[in-house]
Each structure stands twice: as C-alpha cells, then as structure tokens.
Amino acid sequence: EEAIDYIIKEDNEDMEKSEEKDLFGIAEGKNVIFVAAESLQDFVINETVNGEEITPFLNDLIDDSLYFEEFYHQSAQGKSSDSEFLIANSLYPSARGAVFFTHSSNDYYAMPEVMKENGYYTASLHGNNGSFWNRNVMYEQFGYDRFYTKDDYNVTEENSIGWGLKDIPFMEQSVDHMLDMPQPFYTNLITLTNHFPFDLGEEDMYIDRYDSNSNTLNKYFPTVRYMDESIKELFNELKENGLYEDSMIIIYGDHNGISTNHNKAMGQYLDKEVTPFVEVELQQVPLIIHIPGAEGETISTVSGQIDVRPTLFHLLGLEIENQTIFGNNLFSEDREELVILRNGDFITDEAMFIGNTCYDKTTGEPAETPLCESYKEKVQEELQLSDSIIQGDLLRFSESIKEQQPIQSINKNTFNEQ
Numbered sequence: 225e226e227a228i229d230y231i232i233k234e235d236n237e238d239m240e241k242s243e244e245k246d247l248f249g250i251a252e253g254k255n256v257i258f259v260a261a262e263s264l265q266d267f268v269i270n271e272t273v274n275g276e277e278i279t280p281f282l283n284d285l286i287d288d289s290l291y292f293e294e295f296y297h298q299s300a301q302g303k304s305s306d307s308e309f310l311i312a313n314s315l316y317p318s319a320r321g322a323v324f325f326t327h328s329s330n331d332y333y334a335m336p337e338v339m340k341e342n343g344y345y346t347a348s349l350h351g352n353n354g355s356f357w358n359r360n361v362m363y364e365q366f367g368y369d370r371f372y373t374k375d376d377y378n379v380t381e382e383n384s385i386g387w388g389l390k391d392i393p394f395m396e397q398s399v400d401h402m403l404d405m406p407q408p409f410y411t412n413l414i415t416l417t418n419h420f421p422f423d424l425g426e427e428d429m430y431i432d433r434y435d436s437n438s439n440t441l442n443k444y445f446p447t448v449r450y451m452d453e454s455i456k457e458l459f460n461e462l463k464e465n466g467l468y469e470d471s472m473i474i475i476y477g478d479h480n481g482i483s484t485n486h487n488k489a490m491g492q493y494l495d496k497e498v499t500p501f502v503e504v505e506l507q508q509v510p511l512i513i514h515i516p517g518a519e520g521e522t523i524s525t526v527s528g529q530i531d532v533r534p535t536l537f538h539l540l541g542l543e544i545e546n547q548t549i550f551g552n553n554l555f556s557e558d559r560e561e562l563v564i565l566r567n568g569d570f571i572t573d574e575a576m577f578i579g580n581t582c583y584d585k586t587t588g589e590p591a592e593t594p595l596c597e598s599y600k601e602k603v604q605e606e607l608q609l610s611d612s613i614i615q616g617d618l619l620r621f622s623e624s625i626k627e628q629q630p631i632q633s634i635n636k637n638t639f640n641e642q
C-alpha cells in the first residue's frame with residue numbers, strides 16, 4: 225500500500241500541472257481507435273528499400289499527427305501481450321514469462337475499465353484465436369465489454385496468410401464491427417500479417433524484398449509495406465462510413481520484429497555497424513496519434529509505451545484520480561526524460577545505459593558515468609515497485625478498484641476459448 229500511495233501522489237501532482245497545456249481535452253469525447261502494429265519498428269519510417277518507400281501512408285500521416293520520434297517499446301518475453309499490458313495499465317511487464325499468463329486473475333484498473341466508467345463502449349479486435357496470450361482471460365480483468373476474435377470474422381483460405389486473417393480484410397471487417405458499436409467506443413485493433421516469418425503472397429507485394437544474407441530481414445520490408453496499406457484501408461473505411469471525424473487513431477509498434485541474430489544484414493541496410501548502442505536505438509517503434517483537424521507535430525521527447533495511458537487521458541481531457549501508474553503525460557513540461565527497459569537498461573535525453581555501460585547519445589560511444597549514475601537507483605526502484613504490485617496483486621487495495629462494480633462482459637462467450 226505504501227508503494228501505491230507513493231505513485232498516486234506523484235501522478236496527481238503531474239496531472240495538475242499538465243492541465244495547463246494546450247492539448248488538454250483536444251480529443252474529448254472522440255472514439256479511440258488503437259492499432260497495435262505487429263513488429264513495426266521505427267527504422268522503416270520515412271525510409272526506402274530498393275528505392276521505394278516502405279511506409280508511404282504512415283509517412284504522410286505523420287505530417288498531420290503527433291509523432292513521437294524517439295518512442296521505445298518496453299515489452300519483454302510476453303511480446304505483444306506485454307505491450308498491451310504496458311499501454312492499458314502503465315505498469316512494467318514481468319522480467320520473465322508473460323504477465324498475461326502469470327497474473328491474469330489480479331485486480332487491475334486498466335484503461336478499458338476507466339474508459340467504460342467514462343461512458344465508452346470498449347472492445348478488442350483480433351483475427352486470431354481468443355486464447356492466444358491468454359487474452360480471453362486477461363481481458364476480463366481489463367474491463368473490455370467485448371473481444372472480437374477469429375470467430376467474429378469471415379476467415380477463408382484466400383484472405384489468410386501465415387498466422388491468419390490478413391490485415392486488409394481485418395481492417396475492413398473491423399470497421400463493420402465498429403459500426404455496430406455504441407459510440408463513443410474504445411477499440412484495440414491487433415494486426416497480424418507483419419509477424420515473423422513475414423510470409424506474404426505475391427498479390428500483396430507492393431514492394432520487392434531486400435537482398436541480404438537474412439531472409440527474415442529481406443521479407444520484413446514487403447510485410448511492413450502491406451501493413452501500411454492496411455492502415456490506409458482503415459482510414460478509408462472510417463471516412464467512407466462517417467466514423468473518421470469523431471475518432472482519434474493511435475498507431476503504435478508493439479515490439480521489434482528483427483532480432484539481433486540479423487545484425488549483419490541490418491548493418492548492411494543501415495549502412496553502419498549494429499553496436500549495442502544501435503541495438504537499443506532499434507528498439508524504437510512508431511507512436512503516431514492522429515486527431516482529425518488537429519495540427520501535426522513531431523515530438524522528440526524520449527518516451528515509451530508506459531507513457532501512452534496518461535498521455536491519452538490528457539488528450540481526452542480525463543482527470544483520473546487514484547490511479548497507480550508509472551508512466552508520465554508526455555505533454556507535461558515537468559516530465560523527466562527517462563525510459564526504462566525491462567532488463568534495466570535505460571535511455572535519457574543525453575545517454576543510454578546498456579548492460580553496465582553508459583553511452584553518450586551524441587557520439588554513441590561509452591561515456592563518463594555521471595550521465596547515467598543519477599538514474600540507476602530510481603530505475604531499479606521503479607522496476608521493483610511495479611513487480612511488487614503485480615506479484616502481490618496490490619491494486620486490489622486501491623480505492624478505484626474497491627469502488628469498481630464487478631466486471632460483467634456484455635457477451636461472456638466472446639471471452640471463452642475460441
């Protein structure tokens with residue numbers, strides 16, 4: 225309980241200050257549409273392969289969006305599920321295993337629950353089995369009204385590849401589901417096609433593969449390009465169906481797609497050696513927040529998935545009391561520039577701490593320790609506090625949880641194993 229009080233206090237102080245910022249409430253009352261972009265890393269943004277743009281739609285979208293250009297995924301072994309956990313709860317995932325499996329019966333005060341309390345209908349949508357990553361169990365604790373899974377989509381041999389339903393038909397059919405939902409709604413669209421091993425049919429190849437010694441990296445670019453096309457399709461469908469103007473769309477990369485096994489090929493593509501410093505830079509994923517009619521801005525603050533929840537509440541004009549979170553509103557001027565990765569590495573505006581070495585960000589070279597020294601204790605403390613909360617199921621003592629009505633899903637069946 226002491227841990228919870230400590231964090232609540234900090235967060236409420238931050239919230240009071242952030243209310244003064246211009247963007248507070250700019251998306252008030254809008255539908256919230258998340259796109260969890262499978263394996264999408266930031267190094268492809270505004271870049272080309274074989275002379276062709278990899279993400280032409282996102283590149284244009286960024287001009288009219290809030291784009292966080294130094295945003296890190298903070299997921300660990302729970303990969304996609306960890307990124308969902310970070311965003312919904314603003315807590316750190318576990319160092320080992322996936323919290324979606326190990327602590328799925330804990331009490332949480334997750335973003336879908338908060339949104340529901342604020343008049344939103346909440347749903348997650350995914351073209352895979354509901355039991356993958358134990359989502360159908362964990363979502364009960366997150367307070368989703370409904371989980372649309374594979375069984376809610378028309379999945380055929382023709383519209384599937386690799387892990388299941390392709391992203392373009394997924395987007396088309398997901399907008400159909402949104403049209404059935406009461407508004408405002410909060411939805412979480414989980415994409416699938418850009419998943420290892422990055423298989424794609426010739427008919428969906430908008431660009432050619434790369435040419436290196438890594439088949440994985442070579443195949444990654446066309447599947448990223450396909451995902452870009454699917455997001456374009458989402459926007460078109462939202463516009464055609466009159467949902468676009470009343471929605472805020474948030475696109476985020478869930479985790480890296482290319483592991484360090486492919487450093488040689490990655491080095492060839494980036495035209496530089498993939499050092500430990502570059503490996504951490506490669507953990508940057510896009511965060512694009514699009515609010516129709518709002519001015520675009522590229523924001524260079526050091527940020528991470530843990531910061532998404534308080535940032536969105538700020539944009540939605542929601543002041544949430546008694547929440548136990550570790551992230552910060554990215555529009556708060558008092559925010560410390562610090563992102564903590566699950567393995568204890570961290571990034572500040574000046575330095576990166578990797579393994580046991582401090583690197584100067586301006587040179588990418590090992591640096592004098594003072595750049596990192598002052599953060600080390602705080603980093604360990606934060607990770608340990610978050611772990612205690614999860615391991616001790618401590619949120620059950622928080623006031624918001626005590627006041628919660630028992631979670632009742634509108635359609636219980638949608639949470640069962642599909």
Ligand code: GP9
Nearest residue numbers: 302303304305352356414
């Ligand atoms: C599966 C999908 C992929 O349903 O979300 O999960 P990942 O393997 O990327 O963690």
